[in-house]
Structures are given as structure tokens and as C-alpha cells.
Amino acid sequence: MTSHDVRDMLDLPDAAASRPTKKQKISTQRPTLKGLAREVQNLSGDNPIAIVPEISVFKKRRFASRKPAAKWELRSFKNPAREDDSLTLRHWRRKQETPPAPAGYDGSTDLPDTTNPEPEIERSAFAKFNVQVNVPDYTDDEYNKRLQNPDWSKEETDYLMDLAKQFDLRWPVIWDRYEYEPIIPSMDVETNQTAIVVTSKVRSMEDLKARYYFVAATMMMLRKPPIQMNTAEFNLHEVMLNFNPGQETLRKKFAEAAFRRTKEEAREEESLLLELKRILARSEKLNDERRELYARLETPPSTGNIGIYTSSQGLQQLLQQLMTVDKTKKRKSLMVGDGVSPAAGPSGQAQNANADRRESSVRESTTGPSGAPGKKGAQGPSERRQLTEEEERIYGVSRHERLTSGPAFRLERISKPLISKSAVQQTKISNVLTELEVPQRLIMPTAEVGEAYESVLQSINVLLEARKVADKLAGEVAVAKAQKAEKEKAARLARGEPADGDADAAVNGTGEAEGSEVKQEEREKSVAASIKGGGAHKRSASVLSAASDKNTKRQKK
Amino acid sequence: MAPPNNQKRVKGVQIFRPFVYGSTAKLFDPATNPKPPGTPEDHTHSWTVFVKGVDDTDITYWCKKVQFKLHDSIPNPLRCTDFPSYLLPAKGIYWKKQANIPILAIEAGAPGTPFQVHETGWGEFEIAIKLYYIPESLEKPQTLYHHLRLHPYGNTETEKETMRQAPQIISWAYEEQLFNEPYEQFYDLLTSPVDRSKGAGGKGTKMMKGGMVGSSGERTSLIPLSCRPGQPFSRETEKAELKRLREAQGKVEEMTKKLQSELRDTEKELASLKEG
Numbered sequence: 001m002t003s004h005d006v007r008d009m010l011d012l013p014d015a016a017a018s019r020p021t022k023k024q025k026i027s028t029q030r031p032t033l034k035g036l037a038r039e040v041q042n043l044s045g046d047n048p049i050a051i052v053p054e055i056s057v058f059k060k061r062r063f064a065s066r067k068p069a070a071k072w073e074l075r076s077f078k079n080p081a082r083e084d085d086s087l088t089l090r091h092w093r094r095k096q097e098t099p100p101a102p103a104g105y106d107g108s109t110d111l112p113d114t115t116n117p118e119p120e121i122e123r124s125a126f127a128k129f130n131v132q133v134n135v136p137d138y139t140d141d142e143y144n145k146r147l148q149n150p151d152w153s154k155e156e157t158d159y160l161m162d163l164a165k166q167f168d169l170r171w172p173v174i175w176d177r178y179e180y181e182p183i184i185p186s187m188d189v190e191t192n193q194t195a196i197v198v199t200s201k202v203r204s205m206e207d208l209k210a211r212y213y214f215v216a217a218t219m220m221m222l223r224k225p226p227i228q229m230n231t232a233e234f235n236l237h238e239v240m241l242n243f244n245p246g247q248e249t250l251r252k253k254f255a256e257a258a259f260r261r262t263k264e265e266a267r268e269e270e271s272l273l274l275e276l277k278r279i280l281a282r283s284e285k286l287n288d289e290r291r292e293l294y295a296r297l298e299t300p301p302s303t304g305n306i307g308i309y310t311s312s313q314g315l316q317q318l319l320q321q322l323m324t325v326d327k328t329k330k331r332k333s334l335m336v337g338d339g340v341s342p343a344a345g346p347s348g349q350a351q352n353a354n355a356d357r358r359e360s361s362v363r364e365s366t367t368g369p370s371g372a373p374g375k376k377g378a379q380g381p382s383e384r385r386q387l388t389e390e391e392e393r394i395y396g397v398s399r400h401e402r403l404t405s406g407p408a409f410r411l412e413r414i415s416k417p418l419i420s421k422s423a424v425q426q427t428k429i430s431n432v433l434t435e436l437e438v439p440q441r442l443i444m445p446t447a448e449v450g451e452a453y454e455s456v457l458q459s460i461n462v463l464l465e466a467r468k469v470a471d472k473l474a475g476e477v478a479v480a481k482a483q484k485a486e487k488e489k490a491a492r493l494a495r496g497e498p499a500d501g502d503a504d505a506a507v508n509g510t511g512e513a514e515g516s517e518v519k520q521e522e523r524e525k526s527v528a529a530s531i532k533g534g535g536a537h538k539r540s541a542s543v544l545s546a547a548s549d550k551n552t553k554r555q556k557k
Numbered sequence: 558m559a560p561p562n563n564q565k566r567v568k569g570v571q572i573f574r575p576f577v578y579g580s581t582a583k584l585f586d587p588a589t590n591p592k593p594p595g596t597p598e599d600h601t602h603s604w605t606v607f608v609k610g611v612d613d614t615d616i617t618y619w620c621k622k623v624q625f626k627l628h629d630s631i632p633n634p635l636r637c638t639d640f641p642s643y644l645l646p647a648k649g650i651y652w653k654k655q656a657n658i659p660i661l662a663i664e665a666g667a668p669g670t671p672f673q674v675h676e677t678g679w680g681e682f683e684i685a686i687k688l689y690y691i692p693e694s695l696e697k698p699q700t701l702y703h704h705l706r707l708h709p710y711g712n713t714e715t716e717k718e719t720m721r722q723a724p725q726i727i728s729w730a731y732e733e734q735l736f737n738e739p740y741e742q743f744y745d746l747l748t749s750p751v752d753r754s755k756g757a758g759g760k761g762t763k764m765m766k767g768g769m770v771g772s773s774g775e776r777t778s779l780i781p782l783s784c785r786p787g788q789p790f791s792r793e794t795e796k797a798e799l800k801r802l803r804e805a806q807g808k809v810e811e812m813t814k815k816l817q818s819e820l821r822d823t824e825k826e827l828a829s830l831k832e833g
Contacts, residue, residue, distance in 0.1 A: 387748055395748045396573040396778025403737040405566050407688075407696045410573065410733035434712075436805040444731050444795040446780075447573070452802040459809040466816045473823045480830040 005042075071095040077122035081130030088121065135165040136219035146218050151201075152211055156180050164212055175205040206245035213240040398447070411445040414453055425464075432460050564695060566738040572747045573736070575780050576616050577790060578608040578686055579729030582707045585677075589724070593677070600677040602707045606684050609671030611731070612781045612788050617665035619734070619747065622689035623672035624698075627659040628682040681705050694736070694743040701732065731790040750776065 006012075075093045078085070138147060143154055159180050167173040180203075217240040226234060261269075387397060418429060430440060438456070442449055582604035583590050590603060608623045610616040663672040686701040706728035709720035720726060739747060781791045 391748065394777045394779060396575075397748060398571050398573075399569050400571050400737075401569070403569060403571060405738035407690060407694075407699050408735045408737060409699065409701060410735055411730075413735065432809070433805075436808055438801065438805050441730070442798065444790060444798050445733060446575075446795050447733075449795060449798050449802065452799050452806070456802050456806045456809065459806050459813065463809050463813045463816065466813050466820065470816055470820050470823065473820060473827060477823055477827045477830060480827055484830055 075122060077124055079124040079127050081124070081127040093122075131168075133165060133168045135161050136216045137161075138215070138219055142219070142222065146222065147215055149211070149214075153182070156182070157211065157215065160208060160212060161215070171205055171209060175203075175208060178203060178208065204245075204249070206248045209248070210243055210245040213243045217241045410447070410450065411442060414442065414445050414450040417454065417457055428464055429457065429460055432463065564740040564742060566740055567744045568738060570739070570744065571735055571737050572739055572744070572778070573733045574616065574619060574747070574778050575611045575731065575733050575790075576608060576620075577611055577729055577731055578606075578701060578703055579727070580604055580606045580684070580703060580705050581729075582705070582726040583724070596677050599679050601679045603675065603677045604705060604707060605673050605675050606686070606703065606705065607671040607673035608686060608688065609673070610669065611790050612785075613669055613671070615668035615776065617668050617670075618776050619691055619694065619736075619743075620665065620672070620688055621691045622662055622664050624660055624662045624685075624687040624689070625674050626685040626687070627661065627674070627676065628678075628680070629659070630680075631659045631676065631678070678707070681707050688734070691743075691746075693740075693746060695740050696736070696743075703730070704728070729789065731794075747776070 071094070072092050073095045074090050076088045076090045078088055140154075143157070147157065149157075160174075160178075163174045163177060167177065180201075217237055220229075220233070220237050220240070224233070226237060229237060387395065392398070418426060421429070433440065436456075442453060582602045584602055585592050585596075585600070592600070593603075606625055608616075608620070661674050663674065665672070682705055684703045684705055686703055687698050688701065689698045690696045706726050709717040709726060710728075711717045711720060736743070736747065780795075781788065783793050784791045
């Protein structure tokens with residue numbers, strides 16, 4: 001739009017003289033400003049626009065292919081895939097560029113040109129696609145042995161094989177062309193007229209396939225036992241052997257039904273499928289929700305100490321804690337998408353720790369000494385993964401009443417009761433162990449072995465106690481005998497009899513009975529004890545051992 | 558690693574992991590076991606002390622490092638200026654620098670590979686084996702003691718003789734590492750198959766490297782059902798041991814019974830003596 005146009009619109013008188021000159025100017029400028037709309041150019045008024053328009057440059061034409069037009073010729077060729085060798089067809093082919101022959105030999109060059117291609121008639125490039133199918137062949141003998149079928153005669157089988165070969169196993173074609181006329185045994189004309197006309201059976205494609213596959217698989221097996229086949233061959237064999245005509249028919253029927261269903265039916269089916277999907281998804285969700293609910297129901301109610309929250313300070317603290325938990329939870333729920341993440345943030349963890357402590361204390365107090373370990377596991381905090389018994393066995397997890405936390409070695413634990421004993425006791429026990437041919441160091445210190453070892457040690461302890469008591473008793477007997485002898489001696493002396501070897505012998509005998517380990521003072525003590533408790537003659541061994549236990553304890557003190 | 562006070566122990570729970578430690582020694586022999594160049598003249602045996610999983614399973618997911626404290630006479634190459642080349646430690650093995658005593662620390666390598674030290678020597682001594690656990694466990698290291706065996710040992714001559722016949726002197730011990738009340742993170746690690754530790758945060762990935770590569774990936778406490786050559790520890794061995802222990806217990810109880818009946822007799826004798 002120029003100033004002139006504006007004037008024109010406003011019905012302003014124009015300086016008519018200036019117009020033509022301007023137009024001329026513009027027209028002179030125009031070639032330089034190509035590519036811009038006229039209106040845009042006009043906007044600038046008299047001043048040229050300071051935009052450099054893009055000058056589109058076209059590609060230069062290629063002159064390289066400026067050659068004389070290619071020459072084509074009609075050439076004859078043969079297709080070796082064809083059975084009739086005589087047929088020669090022709091097709092257009094690019095003429096071979098013969099090197100320019102020297103001038104003047106025009107006539108002579110023509111001659112070899114025509115003679116040369118003649119001997120080598122081109123073979124069709126498509127001949128290689130004519131692949132022949134390997135149709136199983138069989139001898140009469142083989143047929144009679146393996147391929148007999150009451151439904152199929154040999155002739156018909158042969159016919160089928162021929163068709164299969166002819167149509168390259170294109171089953172629809174084979175089925176279409178299948179017109180087997182059973183050969184009527186040559187008879188007299190009269191009989192022929194009266195004879196029942198053998199009607200050719202109507203074979204379905206599946207029948208044909210089943211027969212063919214059976215024959216092919218059988219022949220394959222005969223030619224090469226399945227063990228020697230390679231994988232491809234074996235797979236083929238399996239497929240052919242497992243051909244099920246009934247299933248195939250069903251499949252085709254189904255496919256056809258699916259093909260022929262109306263639009264409404266198809267739509268209905270689709271909607272039903274969708275519905276099913278939705279139902280499944282919903283039930284899954286429902287299950288999840290239910291599981292979550294159960295999990296929540298199962299978590300033990302915290303009956304922890306609320307004492308700290310009774311004071312206002314404690315309440316304030318609780319409020320703060322809850323608020324921080326809430327915050328972190330919100331953040332977490334935004335990230336994860338579930339509102340109840342058990343462990344949230346550091347403060348949440350601290351609270352968790354609280355809960356855990358509470359819980360563990362509850363557990364310790366509620367479960368008695370007979371607390372079933374399995375139940376305890378089930379009671380564990382919900383955030384920890386629950387292990388099944390099988391998993392516990394696999395991962396070597398076990399639960400115990402009292403444990404000193406930290407790593408330890410099993411053998412150490414097992415041999416602890418032994419090591420904690422005095423050196424004398426230890427040597428005694430180890431002596432017994434060597435006597436029993438139990439190695440000092442257990443070969444397999446597993447939990448079970450540990451238990452067995454412990455019970456062995458216990459019974460050894462009982463044995464050792466019994467031995468101790470036996471020693472003591474022997475001492476007592478010896479003393480008693482000695483006393484008796486003494487008394488007798490005194491009595492004899494009182495009677496005025498001379499001391500004879502009788503008493504000596506008694507003393508000697510008791511000396512032999514004495515245990516070598518029994519000390520003199522122990523003997524005296526036990527004598528004193530036996531004198532004190534002389535009334536109870538028929539004490540059982542266990543009571544005795546208990547008494548001696550006390551004795552030894554006193555000695556230790 | 559999270560600060561320890563953030564972690565709590567799983568109460569009342571014990572987890573164990575079996576492992577094998579011990580030594581294998583071989584006499585130097587020009588034909589079968591030639592001396593490596595640079596070995597001192599008086600050394601008679603080559604030996605290996607090791608800590609590994611039963612049936613060569615992975616233990617590196619709970620054991621980070623193993624230290625072997627060898628005999629004082631074995632030179633620590635970090636102390637000696639001219640140490641023989643055969644003592645140069647391989648990758649992942651290093652001598653403790655400050656120690657005046659030779660301590661070799663073996664870092665966990667590929668999962669399933671044993672922690673081991675190859676040495677040569679002439680004398681038997683006690684080796685202190687210190688197990689360091691992975692940092693996630695927050696547990697202190699523990700020490701085991703193993704007596705290096707170079708010569709046939711045993712209670713009877715026949716045992717010694719069979720050992721003499723064997724190509725090498727084997728002194729292996731089965732042991733179970735107990736983790737009493739492990740920390741929760743460690744508990745999770747010990748009670749999960751390898752893939753689960755992926756989600757265990759930043760630390761998990763580090764261990765993943767270990768777990769994934771090994772063929773023996775399963776981190777369980779199971780031991781093989783039966784023995785194989787070179788793998789003497791199994792359920793079978795355990796059963797045999799149990800049987801022996803039960804027999805021993807039976808014998809002890811029999812002996813106790815006999816003794817107690819004898820006791821009763823002596824008591825009676827004593828009573829009669831006193832009355833008399």
C-alpha cells in the first residue's frame with residue numbers, strides 16, 4: 001500500500017503528477033526484489049526494503065546421460081524348468097554394446113553378431129524357482145508292509161502322490177483336481193453291467209493330507225531312523241506324524257465361522273472380551289485391596305508405653321513427630337502413589353524403631369518359654385518380608401529365646417560348656433570323649449550336631465558325677481572297714497587277744513578299693529557327712545550325687 | 558552406609574552361613590611340585606590357607622575381607638626392602654603396612670573364589686584368621702584359629718599312614734558363621750535371593766556385582782547332600798557325626814547305669830559295715 005493508495009481511500013486529492021514517476025521507479029526496482037509479495041513491497045513505500053530475498057538456484061541439468069538412446073532387441077530364451085525343451089520364447093533385452101568395430105567392416109561385424117548369440121540361447125532367470133517337491137516313493141513291497149490302509153487302495157495312493165508332485169503340494173489345487181476313478185477290475189461286459197459301480201469316494205482336503213503325511217512320515221522313517229535325523233528332519237517328521245485331520249477340520253470350521261459372522265456378532269464379541277478384561281482387572285484390584293486390609297488387620301496393636309505422651313511436653317513432641325511424618329508421607333505418596341508407606345523419612349524410621357522396640361518387648365513378655373517359633377515369625381513387623389518355613393530353612397534363619405547379638409562361630413558356641421569348666425574337669429571329659437572315640441573337634445559343627453554333642457556332654461557329666469560318688473563311697477567303705485577292724489582289734493585287745501593279720505588284711509583290701517584320685521581330706525569329710533546323716537541308709541544314688549554336688553561347691557568356695 | 562543408631566537388630570533371630578577354612582600342604586618334589594624360583598633352601602612345603610564357602614559357594618556377600626596372620630618369621634614385604642618375588646601379593650591381597658607381624662588381608666574377589674594365601678615354609682604354626690563382614694552388617698570382625706598342618710597327623714598310626722600316602726596334607730574344618738540378631742538391612746540381605754538386593758538402595762548395587770556373575774548365585778545356608786571328592790562336608794557327613802554322637806551317648810548312659818548299680822551295692826555294703 002503506498003501513500004497514494006491511502007490518499008485514494010480517503011478521497012484526498014492526489015498529486016497526480018508524482019504517480020507515474022513513482023510507478024516507473026518501482027518497476028525498475030522490482031527485479032532486484034524478487035520473491036516478495038507485491039503488497040509487502042509496496043509497504044515500504046519509496047524506500048527499498050532492506051531484505052535480501054533468497055534467490056533460488058536450480059540444479060544445473062546433467063548432461064552426462066546425454067547418450068544415444070539404448071538399443072533393445074528381441075532375444076529368444078529357453079526355460080529349462082519346462083519339460084518341453086522345444087519351446088523357445090522371446091523377450092526384449094538390452095542390446096549388448098559391442099565395441100565399435102573399425103570402420104568399413106560394417107558388413108562383417110553384423111555376421112558374428114547374429115551368429116554369436118545363436119548357440120547360447122538364454123536360460124530364463126526364473127528357472128531356479130521351479131523347485132521340485134520330493135514326493136515319497138515306495139516300492140510295492142514297502143507299501144504292503146507299512147502303508148496298507150483299508151480306506152485307501154494302492155492305486156489311489158499312487159494317484160495322490162502323482163497329484164502332489166504335479167501341483168507341488170498345493171493342497172487346494174490338489175483337492176480341486178482330485179478325481180480318482182477307481183479302476184474297475186476288468187471283467188466281462190455282461191458282468192460289468194451288473195456289477196456294482198464303485199463310486200469314487202469324496203475326499204476332503206484333510207483326508208488327502210492325512211494320507212499323504214502318513215505315507216511321507218513312514219517312508220522318511222524307513223529311509224532314515226529317527227535317531228539319525230537332524231533337527232530339521234526330525235521336526236518335519238514329528239509334524240507330519242502328529243497331523244490330526246479332525247483338529248484341522250475344526251480349525252477350518254472355526255476360521256470360516258469367524259469369517260462369516262456378521263458385524264453385530266463381531267462387535268458383540270469384542271465388547272464381551274473388553275468386559276472380561278475389565279472384570280479381571282477389577283478382581284485383581286479387589287484382591288489387592290483385600291490383601292492390604294488383611295495385612296493391616298494382622299498388624300499387632302501397639303500397646304506400648306504412652307507415659308511419655310501424658311505430659312504437655314510429650315504431647316508437643318508427638319505432634320511434631322506426627323506432622324513431620326505426615327509431611328514425608330505426603331511427599332512419599334506423591335512419588336510412590338500409595339498412602340501408607342510404612343517407613344517414611346528419618347523421623348518415620350525413628351518412630352518405627354520405637355514401635356519395634358515396643359513390639360519386641362511385647363513379644364518377649366507374651367511368649368512363654370514354650371512359645372512356638374513359627375508363630376513368632378508370623379508376628380514379625382509387617383515391613384519385614386515374611387519368610388516361609390522353607391525359606392527359613394534355606395536361609396538358615398532360626399529363632400531363639402536369648403541371644404547375645406553379634407557374629408559368632410558355631411563351634412565356639414558348641415564347645416562353650418566344655419571350655420567354661422575347670423581344667424581338671426575338661427581333661428576328665430576329654431578323656432571320656434577319647435574313650436568314646438569322639439573327635440576333640442567336631443567335624444560338622446551344625447546346629448543338630450551341636451545339640452547331640454550337648455546331650456553327650458550332659459550324660460558324660462552325669463557319668464563323671466557318678467564316678468565321683470563311687471570313689472567317695474569306696475573311701476567311706478574303706479574307712480568303715482578300717483574302723484570296724486580297729487574296733488575288733490580294740491575289742492580283741494580288750495579281750496587280751498594278740499593282734500593278728502586279720503585286721504591288716506581288711507585294711508589292705510580297702511586300700512585296693514580306694515580310688516587313686518580320692519584325696520585323704522575328702523574322705524574324712526565325707527566320713528563326717530556320712531556319720532551325720534547315718535540314719536538315712538537307703539539313699540538313692542541321685543540324692544547322693546546331689547549331696548556330693550553341694551560338697552564340691554562348698555569346696556570350691 | 559547408614560549411621561548405626563538408625564539401624565535396629567532383628568530380635569531373637571539367628572542366621573547362619575556355613576563355610577570351610579583350613580590348609581592344604583604339599584611337600585616339594587622336583588617331579589610333581591617343584592620349588593618356585595627364589596624359594597629359600599630350607600623350605601620343604603608349599604601350602605595354602607583358605608576360607609571359602611562349602612562346595613565353593615559364594616560367601617563374599619557377607620564376608621568382605623579375610624586377614625591371615627602368619628608366623629613372625631615370614632617376611633612382610635612391606636617391611637623388608639628386598640623381598641623375594643614369590644611373596645609379591647596378587648591383586649586384592651595386601652600386606653598390612655604398619656604391622657610388625659606378617660598379616661595378609663584378602664579382599665573379596667569374584668564370588669565363589671576362596672580367600673586364600675599361598676606360601677612356602679618348613680614349620681607348622683597357628684594362623685589367626687580374621688573375618689571382616691560387609692559394611693552393611695555393622696558387625697565387628699571375628700577371629701578363628703587354624704593350625705597349619707604340613708606333616709601327617711592323627712591319633713593313630715594308620716590315620717597318619719593314610720595321610721602320608723595322600724598327595725597333600727589336608728586340614729580342613731567346617732564352620733558355621735552365626736549372625737545373632739543381625740541388623741535389619743543385613744537380615745534382608747541374608748534372607749533374600751540375589752535379585753532382591755537390587756532394591757536395597759545404593760549399597761545394594763555394589764553387592765549386585767558380586768552376586769550376578771557367580772554361577773553359585775544362591776545365597777543360602779544349604780550344604781550339599783552328599784560328599785564329592787574335594788568336598789568332604791555335606792549332610793552325609795553331618796549324619797555320620799550325629800550317629801557317632803548318639804552311639805557315644807548310648808555308651809555313656811550304659812556306663813552310668815552300670816556305675817549306679819555298683820554304687821547301690823557299695824552303699825549297701827557301707828550300711829552293713831556301719832551297722833555291724
